[in-house]
Amino acid sequence: MEKQEIRQALQGVLHPKLHKSLIELGLIRDIAVSDGVVSLTLALKSRRAPLQKELTAAITEALTPLAGVTAVQVEIAALEPAEAERLFPSPPLKGIEKVKHFLAVASGKGGVGKTTIAVNVALALARQGCKVGLLDADIYGPSVPLMLGLTKAVEQEDEMIIPAEKYGLRIMSLGMTAGQDAAFIWRGPLVAKMINQLLDRVRWGELDYLVIDLPPGTGDPSITIAKALPHCRILMVTTTQEIALADVRRAINLFNKSGRTICGLVENMSYFLCEHSDKPIEIFGHGGGEQLSKETNLPLLAAIPLDLTIRQGGDSGVPIMESAPDSATAAVFAAIAEKITARA
Ligand SMILES: Nc1ncnc2c1ncn2[C@@H]1O[C@H](COP(=O)(O)OP(=O)(O)O)[C@@H](O)[C@H]1O
Ligand SMILES: [Mg+2]
Numbered sequence: 001m002e003k004q005e006i007r008q009a010l011q012g013v014l015h016p017k018l019h020k021s022l023i024e025l026g027l028i029r030d031i032a033v034s035d036g037v038v039s040l041t042l043a044l045k046s047r048r049a050p051l052q053k054e055l056t057a058a059i060t061e062a063l064t065p066l067a068g069v070t071a072v073q074v075e076i077a078a079l080e081p082a083e084a085e086r087l088f089p090s091p092p093l094k095g096i097e098k099v100k101h102f103l104a105v106a107s108g109k110g111g112v113g114k115t116t117i118a119v120n121v122a123l124a125l126a127r128q129g130c131k132v133g134l135l136d137a138d139i140y141g142p143s144v145p146l147m148l149g150l151t152k153a154v155e156q157e158d159e160m161i162i163p164a165e166k167y168g169l170r171i172m173s174l175g176m177t178a179g180q181d182a183a184f185i186w187r188g189p190l191v192a193k194m195i196n197q198l199l200d201r202v203r204w205g206e207l208d209y210l211v212i213d214l215p216p217g218t219g220d221p222s223i224t225i226a227k228a229l230p231h232c233r234i235l236m237v238t239t240t241q242e243i244a245l246a247d248v249r250r251a252i253n254l255f256n257k258s259g260r261t262i263c264g265l266v267e268n269m270s271y272f273l274c275e276h277s278d279k280p281i282e283i284f285g286h287g288g289g290e291q292l293s294k295e296t297n298l299p300l301l302a303a304i305p306l307d308l309t310i311r312q313g314g315d316s317g318v319p320i321m322e323s324a325p326d327s328a329t330a331a332v333f334a335a336i337a338e339k340i341t342a343r344a
Contacts, residue, residue, distance in 0.1 A: 003031050006038060009066055013058045016051065018087065022059070025087065029077070036070035038063055043077045045084050052076050093200040093228060095160070099133070099207045102232035103263075103340060104225055106255070108247025110216040113268035113304070114237050115143050116314055118213035120330075121235070123321035124337035126168045130208035133163065135198055136173030137225060138215040139191065145175040149317020153177060160203045167322055172202045191220040199228055209340075217247070218254040226260050233263040235340075236298070240270060240288030252296055263343060264301035265293055266336060272306045273328075280305070302336045305329055 010023045022028050022042065029041040042059065044052060060072040079087065096102075105118040118134065126132045136144035145151070148166050154176045155162045163170040174194075204210060212232070214222050225232060234255055238248040248265075255262055267289030271280035293300040304310075307329045313320040321330050 003033070005066065006031055006033070006040075006063060009062050010059065013055070013062050016054070022055070027079075028059075030075075036068055037073060038069055038071070039073040039075070041075045041077050043079045043083075045079060045088055047076055047078045049076070090228075093196065095202045095204050096199050096210065096229075099204055099210045101209045102212065102229045103209055103235060104137075104212040104214050104222075104229075104232050105235045105237060106214045106218075106222060106251060107216050107237040108245075108249070108251040110141070112216075112237050112239050113310075114138075114216065115147055115213050116310060116319075117235070117237055117266055117268065117304070117333075117336075118211050119144065119147050119319050120310075120321045120333040121336050121340070122169055122209070122211040123167055123319060124330075124333040125209050125211070125341065127321070127325070127334065128337055128341060130341065131206060132168070133170040133172075133204050133207045133210040135202075135210055135212045136171070136175065137195060137198065137212050137221050139174050139194060139221055140215055142173045142175035144171060144173045144213055147314050147317065147319060150176055157203070160201055162203055167319075170204060170207070172198060172204075174198075192224040195221050195224040196228060218251050222255075223258070226255070226258050230259075233261045233340075235301070235336075236262055236265045237268055238265060238289060238292065239268055240282070245288055245292060248292065249296075252298070262298055263340065264299045265289055265296075266301050267303045269306040270303035299339075301339050302332050304332050 007023055010028060011021050013022050014020060015022055015025055015027065018025060027043045029043060031038070031040045042052070042055060056074040059074055063069055063072045105114050105121070107114045115138065122132050122134045134144060136142045148171060150164050150166060150171065152164065154164055154172065161172060163172040164176060212225060214225065236248060236252060238245060252262060270289065271282045273280055289300045289303055307320070309320050309324055309327065310329060313323055320327065321333055324330055
């Protein structure tokens, strides 16, 4: 029995979705014949691809009539991710078709001011004349609605979610779907599906920037965003404290490994300006951001002071870029936005 003969016999077995033969697609591998037993590997999208039964039967049916064949053994293997993406490209995400740039705000750990920075940088970009959306991808602890004082649930139209509008931003957060029948968001049990729907099923419309508030660390939501948006740039938030720095290093390494562009570091709660003195008080130590910037070769875009107005803004739903746009602290957010637009 010649392998060539087997390949020939398999020419007629087509992939039902791709309408090409399994042989031509390169999905049949490791053909071997021994004592009339033909064994081969069938590579599919995943080991549990629903087509495996159907295709195994078709392969067996095509090979059994060949002279000398006594049995057919088909092993299923999963395609390499890159191969799978080439053969089965993901459909474009409808909701973000008209979004020009993506900026994700990330951190090593929680409570470092990621949401505060996502919100205020988004507002600063809008003040510069950009059309800006804000996606709360912190699905475990969505806090964007609280920081922007959004209490109403979002509406749906033709299976698409209409983002909320406030302070000139288009905003979507799972925190604005509670109590409403938003079943289609939760249909998939997987986080990846949920995140993809926040990109696909939300009518973001034309935007210059979609700012994305990621959960801390590099879990599933961050990986999904990185995969779905290869051109997304990342703004890394840290504080000066040692632990935060260790976490942020880990996060930087992971984002770098997956080939994402980190556009810069922002050090938050860096210093405290006391009304009794001109000298900034460095509550959490000095120079952590600078040191990290040197070490990682990433630009330190800004150091944001610990400012009571920021905290009050976060709690009251009126962020500092709205309540005190002319303050020195607001100017720091404006400067970050300028550095971001200067680079694209
Ligand atoms: N520079 C700052 N000055 C004062 N309070 C801040 C500052 N940055 C963040 N906060 C406050 O710290 C808390 C945590 O910030 P948040 O943005 O929710 O962090 P994260 O999203 O990283 O968990 C919030 O109450 C917020 O108002
Ligand atoms: Mg947050």
